[in-house]
Amino acid sequence: MNNSTFSGGKILSEPQAQTDRNLLASNVAWGKLSRDKAGQLTGMHPLLDHMTDVAACFLALAECAAIRRSLEKTAGRELDATDLQRLAVLVFLHDVGKANAGFQAKRWVAAHQPVTPGWPAPAGHTHEALCIFSDAKLLTQLPVDEMDTWGSACLTLWRASISHHGRPVEESSQVDTRIWRPVISAGQVVYDPQSTLRAMGQHLRDWFGSAFEAGPALPISPQFAHLFAGLVQLADWLGSDTYFFPFTKLGEDRNQWVWQRAREAVQSLGLDATEWRQALPCLPNFSKVFRDSASRPLQPRPIQAKMAELGLGPLLILESETGSGKTEAALWRFAQLFQTGQVDGLYFALPTRVAATQLYNRSLQFAANLWQGTGQEPPLVVRALAGYESADGQTIEAKLPNFEVLWADKPDEENAHKRWAAESSKRYLAAPLAVGTIDQALLGALQVRHAHMRHSLLARSLLVVDEVHASDAYMATLLAHLLKAHLNAGGHVLLLSATLGSSARHRYQRLIAPNLPMPTLAQAIAMPYPALSDGASTQALPDSGRSKRVYWQVKDWMDSPEAIAGLAIEAATQGAKVLVIRNTVPTALATFRAIENLAQQNGLQEVLFNLNGIATVHHSRYSREDRPKLDAAVEQQIGKHRGRLGQACIVVGTQTLEQSLDIDADLLITDLCPMDVLLQRVGRLHRHDRTPEERPESYQHARAVVLVPVGQRLDECLKKSRHGLGRFHNGGGIYMDLRILEATRRLISEAESHQIPQDNRELVERATHPEVLLSLAQELGADWLAHGNEVDGETHAEKVQANLNVLPFNKPFVEVDDSGYELDTLSFYGKELHISSRLGAADYLLTFEPPQAGPFVQGTHHLPMRHHMWPKGVSPDEQPVVRSNLPGGGFTFTLGTTSFLYSRLGLEALQANPTDTNTGTTK
Numbered sequence: 001m002n003n004s005t006f007s008g009g010k011i012l013s014e015p016q017a018q019t020d021r022n023l024l025a026s027n028v029a030w031g032k033l034s035r036d037k038a039g040q041l042t043g044m045h046p047l048l049d050h051m052t053d054v055a056a057c058f059l060a061l062a063e064c065a066a067i068r069r070s071l072e073k074t075a076g077r078e079l080d081a082t083d084l085q086r087l088a089v090l091v092f093l094h095d096v097g098k099a100n101a102g103f104q105a106k107r108w109v110a111a112h113q114p115v116t117p118g119w120p121a122p123a124g125h126t127h128e129a130l131c132i133f134s135d136a137k138l139l140t141q142l143p144v145d146e147m148d149t150w151g152s153a154c155l156t157l158w159r160a161s162i163s164h165h166g167r168p169v170e171e172s173s174q175v176d177t178r179i180w181r182p183v184i185s186a187g188q189v190v191y192d193p194q195s196t197l198r199a200m201g202q203h204l205r206d207w208f209g210s211a212f213e214a215g216p217a218l219p220i221s222p223q224f225a226h227l228f229a230g231l232v233q234l235a236d237w238l239g240s241d242t243y244f245f246p247f248t249k250l251g252e253d254r255n256q257w258v259w260q261r262a263r264e265a266v267q268s269l270g271l272d273a274t275e276w277r278q279a280l281p282c283l284p285n286f287s288k289v290f291r292d293s294a295s296r297p298l299q300p301r302p303i304q305a306k307m308a309e310l311g312l313g314p315l316l317i318l319e320s321e322t323g324s325g326k327t328e329a330a331l332w333r334f335a336q337l338f339q340t341g342q343v344d345g346l347y348f349a350l351p352t353r354v355a356a357t358q359l360y361n362r363s364l365q366f367a368a369n370l371w372q373g374t375g376q377e378p379p380l381v382v383r384a385l386a387g388y389e390s391a392d393g394q395t396i397e398a399k400l401p402n403f404e405v406l407w408a409d410k411p412d413e414e415n416a417h418k419r420w421a422a423e424s425s426k427r428y429l430a431a432p433l434a435v436g437t438i439d440q441a442l443l444g445a446l447q448v449r450h451a452h453m454r455h456s457l458l459a460r461s462l463l464v465v466d467e468v469h470a471s472d473a474y475m476a477t478l479l480a481h482l483l484k485a486h487l488n489a490g491g492h493v494l495l496l497s498a499t500l501g502s503s504a505r506h507r508y509q510r511l512i513a514p515n516l517p518m519p520t521l522a523q524a525i526a527m528p529y530p531a532l533s534d535g536a537s538t539q540a541l542p543d544s545g546r547s548k549r550v551y552w553q554v555k556d557w558m559d560s561p562e563a564i565a566g567l568a569i570e571a572a573t574q575g576a577k578v579l580v581i582r583n584t585v586p587t588a589l590a591t592f593r594a595i596e597n598l599a600q601q602n603g604l605q606e607v608l609f610n611l612n613g614i615a616t617v618h619h620s621r622y623s624r625e626d627r628p629k630l631d632a633a634v635e636q637q638i639g640k641h642r643g644r645l646g647q648a649c650i651v652v653g654t655q656t657l658e659q660s661l662d663i664d665a666d667l668l669i670t671d672l673c674p675m676d677v678l679l680q681r682v683g684r685l686h687r688h689d690r691t692p693e694e695r696p697e698s699y700q701h702a703r704a705v706v707l708v709p710v711g712q713r714l715d716e717c718l719k720k721s722r723h724g725l726g727r728f729h730n731g732g733g734i735y736m737d738l739r740i741l742e743a744t745r746r747l748i749s750e751a752e753s754h755q756i757p758q759d760n761r762e763l764v765e766r767a768t769h770p771e772v773l774l775s776l777a778q779e780l781g782a783d784w785l786a787h788g789n790e791v792d793g794e795t796h797a798e799k800v801q802a803n804l805n806v807l808p809f810n811k812p813f814v815e816v817d818d819s820g821y822e823l824d825t826l827s828f829y830g831k832e833l834h835i836s837s838r839l840g841a842a843d844y845l846l847t848f849e850p851p852q853a854g855p856f857v858q859g860t861h862h863l864p865m866r867h868h869m870w871p872k873g874v875s876p877d878e879q880p881v882v883r884s885n886l887p888g889g890g891f892t893f894t895l896g897t898t899s900f901l902y903s904r905l906g907l908e909a910l911q912a913n914p915t916d917t918n919t920g921t922t923k
Contacts (some may be wrong), residue, residue, distance in 0.1 A: 029099055029196045030107060032240075032247065041107070045247040047098050047196065048203050049254050054232075054239035055092040055208075056262035059084060061231055061238075063263070064272045066344035066460035066490070073490035074227050075219035085211035086150055086218060087157070089204050091232050093142075094161040097129025099196040102179035118185035120178055127172040129162050131180055132197070138180055141197035143204055143212065151217025153225070156814045160229035164236045166449035168229075168813055207255065222812040223488050229813065230456025237427070237453075238265050243417055269420045270380050270432040271460075273344040279376035280339045283308065289335070289369045290328050293641075300332070301325045302542035306532060307333035310340075313534045314487055315512050317468075317495045317505055320530035321757035322683025324544040326496045327359065330464045331366045333494055334433075337462050343492055345461035347429055349438040351470045353385050354631060355660035359466075360435045364393055367433055382421055384428035384436030387624065387845075387862065391422035391431075426450045429457035438465060442475070442837040444807075445482035451807050459489035467659060468495040469504060469676050473795040474839040476507065477802035484511050485809045498683060499676035499760060501768040502527065509533055521771040529761040548686050549755050550702045552748045558707045558723050561587075561594035564669060567705065569598050571667045572607040572648035575696045577638045579665035580652040581681055583673060583724030583734055585619050589905055592617045592652040599650075609637060609651040611856045614889070614904050618653030621906035624862040626854055635662050640688050657684065664688045666699035671723055672708045673735055675744040675767035679760055702756075706748055714738050714745070718787050727790065737791045739776050739784065743767040798839060805835045843867050846880050848893075855889035855904040863902060869909060871898040 031050030034043035061067050062084050072078055079087075097103065102123025108116060132138045133155075147154050163169045183191040205212065239245055244265040248254060266272050286304065287297035300308075303320050307329045316333070320326055330348065337343040348363065350356045360383040367378040383390035390396075391407075398406040405423045407416060421431035428434050429444070441463060444454030463486055471479055483493050495508060502524035509516050513536035519527070528540030557563040568578045580595075582588040596615060599605050608615040611626075611633045618630055636642075637649045639662045657663065658677065663684040670681050686695075686702040709716065709723070717726035717738055724734035725741055735741060744767045748754075754763065766772055777788040836842060844865045851859030870876075874896040883892045883899070890903035892910070899910040 027191060029104055031095060031098060033107060034247065043247050047095065048200060049248045050239065051092045051095050052207065052254060052258055053245040054094060054235045055088045056258045057235040057238040057265065058091040058231060059088050060262040060266040061235060061271065064266065064344060065341055070227055070459040070489045074221055074224040074488065076221055082210055082213055082215035083218065085208050087228065089208050089211045090157050090161045091235055092204060093158060094164045094232055094236060095125060096132060096200065097125030097162065099193045100125065100128050100179040101183045101191055101193055102128065104191055116185060118183050118190065120176065123179045126162060126165055126169045127175050128179060130169065130171055131175060131177050135180065138194060138197060141194050142201045146212045151220065153218040153220040156225050156812050157218060157228055160225050160813045161232045163229055164232045166233060223809050225813050226452055226809050227456050227459065227489055230452035233450060233453040234456060243413060268417055269430060270418065271430060273432065276376060276379050277338065277341060279371060279374035283335060283339050284370060286332065289366060301544055303530060304329040304332050306541060308336045313512065315493045315535060317508060317533035319497050319500050321544065321760065322498045322680065323687050324530065327362065330494055330496060334462045335370055337492055343460065343462045346433045347441060347458060347461050348435045348464045349441045349466065351438060351467045351659065353437055354627065354656065356383065356385055356436050357388065357628060358660045360390065363433060363435050379432035380418060380421065382428060382431035382434040384434045384440050386425045389422045391419040426453065429454050439837040442478050442482055445478060445485060446805055446835050446837065447807050448835055455485060458486060459491045462492045462494060464494045464496065466496045469497045469500045472798065474798040474802045476504065477799045478806060478837065480507055480511065481806045483508065487511060499679045499764050501676060501764050503770065505533060509536060512536065521765060521769045524765040524769055525762050527761060529757065543757065546689065547755060547758060548702045549753050550682055550685065550704055551753045553705045554708055554712065554749050555705055556708050556710045556712050558671060558709050561591045564591050565594035565598045568595050568650050568669060569602065569604065572604060572650050574698055575648050576666040576699050577642060577648065578650045578667045578669065579638065579657065579663060579684055580650065581657050581670045582654055583671040585621060585654055587723060588617055588619055588652055588654050595650055595652060607648040607650050609649055614856055616904045618651060618657055619906055620654065620656055623854060623860045625858050625860060626856055629856060629858065631661060638663055638665060640664055666695055668704040670704065670706055672706055672725065672741055672745060674740045675747065676764050678744060679763065682756060708745055712745065714742050718783055739773040739788055740767055743772055743776055844870055844876065848880065848882065852882060852891045853885055853889065860902060863907060865907065871896045
């Protein structure tokens with residue numbers, strides 16, 4: 001690009017501006033400027049025209065069915081044309097602060113020229129706008145007398161509009177009020193802010209006349225103000241896009257086309273679902289939409305058929321076993337809600353990036369099948385993963401300056417704009433269908449920038465949260481807060497879980513039924529499974545028809561990698577597919593090395609899980625380039641289509657193997673973990689029905705070996721966490737509640753086998769219910785009671801922290817007393833840097849330029865590093881320095897004085913010099 005545009009702090013391409021340079025010579029207040037690379041001004045977009053563009057976008061957004069419904073739901077009444085025109089006036093005034101002379105002085109800064117004498121120093125336009133409210137001379141230039149009749153909410157909504165940069169605007173003592181005085185140069189007034197405000201007032205009366213007609217007061221609900229704030233932010237993003245809203249030409253009557261252009265923008269970006277809904281006059285047959293891997297039509301299972309029923313409530317909790325088709329049920333629920341006009345979008349939230357990647361392709365196929373034969377292209381489907389964005393199957397090839405991106409298929413400008421939602425993480429939720437992590441949704445409920453825009457975008461959609469049981473206390477509290485706001489705004493929710501405990505289910509049900517009592521242990525065990533909870537009621541669902549009896553063995557081999565290796569190799573010699581899941585990466589690596597050594601001794605190297613012929617493990621410490629390949633290799637070697645009978649395989653890994661991957665093992669060897677997690681791991685055992693000839697004779701029945709500490713005692717973990725069991729010395733931990741772990745150990749020790757999924761409900765409740773935990777701690781004595789108190793205290797602290805971080809939707813932007821005097825403004829300045837959707841220090845992402853040769857041939861460009869591996873005292877901005885490339889693949893690098901190895905076994909910190917890449921050990 002040869003030219004660029006300066007636009008209120010944003011850079012846009014000059015050819016998009018399409019402006020008339022004669023405007024530069026005028027004294028008209030500017031909203032956007034364009035300049036070339038040499039810094040010379042090339043064009044100007046008048047402030048009033050930009051404000052009109054944004055107001056037009058808001059009105060177009062308010063015409064969208066789901067957005068209008070959200071506005072009316074939070075308002076508590078229907079909104080008529082007068083209401084919308086009044087709101088449009090307030091949206092128009094979002095940039096009223098740009099009328100100040102300090103902002104207008106930026107014209108000279110943009111051109112790299114000295115500010116003309118008489119002009120004040122450059123200033124902003126958000127805090128500066130608040131000066132208007134306290135200066136009668138300024139305020140009376142606007143139609144405030146008429147606006148006073150709109151009710152007490154007018155001030156709050158105006159403040160919400162001014163806060164369009166992503167966070168509430170506060171009064172600031174740093175603002176120099178002289179920026180609102182006339183600019184006098186050479187004895188003449190060259191610019192008068194009051195004149196610009198007066199022009200705004202006249203513009204409002206001319207273009208939004210019905211706003212000033214008689215009508216009811218604007219809605220006063222705080223929830224309405226928060227939703228409105230998000231829509232203003234969205235309208236500003238749209239109205240600032242020069243593809244849709246090119247710069248004004250001198251003498252142009254923008255009124256002739258701006259309203260239609262706003263509707264086209266909203267439709268082009270997929271925010272208006274009308275055409276897609278009209279293409280579905282009735283819901284297609286389930287078998288038309290869902291097919292198996294051989295493209296054969298599927299018949300709906302009971303839980304899937306249930307999702308198409310009419311009359312279900314806005315909050316559903318679906319509990320069903322792993323592999324029962326919950327994903328298809330969720331997509332089918334969306335199809336029903338979308339076709340009947342109850343939602344305009346879908347956000348499928350998963351616990352991990354890997355899980356989201358797995359589901360994205362299925363969602364793409366779902367959309368293609370749903371609209372197949374309708375004559376309408378399917379809506380945009382976005383993979384909402386920062387750094388892995390994808391839209392309609394196409395990926396971003398490069399992110400360019402000025403907030404532009406280059407798509408791999410290089411579409412024309414019009415088609416590229418259809419992918420607008422995929423080009424920024426803040427816009428992911430604008431997509432008609434998006435698949436991502438739970439974090440993107442949670443950010444709409446936290447005190448972070450643009451949370452309001454995320455909230456207003458999500459309100460259009462069905463929010464599906466998969467693996468909802470996986471949330472810790474902090475995330476669960478955030479999620480409950482998010483769901484309440486989402487439901488209050490007219491959204492729909494579907495929560496999915498195979499192993500949800502009664503405490504968690506009760507937490508979410510109370511969002512609809514606040515007086516619902518917590519079930520006792522006996523009541524919890526008696527609850528049906530599989531089940532669908534609709535508000536306060538929980539009803540039984542027919543099971544999928546699949547059932548397996550799992551035979552348990554408890555072995556105190558947690559510290560014996562050699563014993564584990566012996567069992568895994570023995571099973572492999574009989575042709576078994578063996579899955580070994582350890583709780584930590586170090587123990588997984590130690591186990592893999594023991595298995596590899598034993599396999600080499602017995603000439604069985606071919607049984608080891610491999611990628612491109614290189615034996616390896618599966619955990620989180622791999623590059624973003626290698627991890628998807630590892631996932632695919634796992635499913636290929638030990639999944640549904642896992643190869644011929646007798647082709648043994650041993651896969652060793654961590655928790656990355658327990659979710660999202662379609663794994664079908666003959667034998668499971670797993671560390672002790674909480675019962676709900678254990679059942680997730682068991683879901684990877686005998687996952688698919690097979691004939692007796694397809695499994696080794698000794699593994700016709702599902703077998704699980706659960707590893708526990710020596711002597712089957714967890715007492716030592718009270719003092720120090722081991723193998724991921726127990727609390728860390730400074731709090732936290734992987735599975736820190738030893739009461740749950742002890743209850744789980746007892747349950748699997750007491751019975752030789754359990755029928756899965758029929759026993760799921762009882763197993764989870766007898767290991768997690770508060771009554772069980774209290775009774776167990778009392779039985780085991782003072783140390784266990786103290787441990788329980790510490791865990792409960794930590795859980796309470798996480799909940800408190802979450803409640804401090806959430807966006808208070810029940811609190812107005814501006815609190816005023818009866819006289820209209822401002823008491824307080826919603827504020828979170830300074831806090832947002834420390835707020836995250838997950839507790840704990842943030843992880844790091846290392847970037848290697850140029851990409852390095854990885855252990856599996858593919859280049860290594862982006863390598864995640866867990867926060868606890870980051871060297872102390874090293875700046876987060878430190879760049880890795882590559883030291884050596886290893887003959888067998890991989891490389892070493894340093895951060896500060898700490899050396900690291902990236903090899904076939906993933907990322908490891910080195911104590912000395914590496915390395916034998918053949919064995920993966922360090923010397």
